Amino acid sequence: MEAAREEEYFYKLEREQVKKMRLDLEHKLEAKKESNQPLTEEEELTLKHLRELASINKGNRP
Structure with missing residues (x-):
């Protein structure tokens, strides 16, 4: 037991x-995108897949 x-x-x-690693990477990519640096x-x-994973983990399907 x-x-x-x-x-x-x-x-x-x-x-x-x-x-935590997924969220860190997602935030890093979003920050780069928001600072007008092209992804x-x-x-x-990667960002698209991370968002899909987050959606699935919350019980939603993409």
């Missing part, structure tokens, strides 16, 4: 870290 709790703890910790095609796609 202890192993299951540890696994759940680390799973939640990992999810929180991934969420590369890859950055545009």
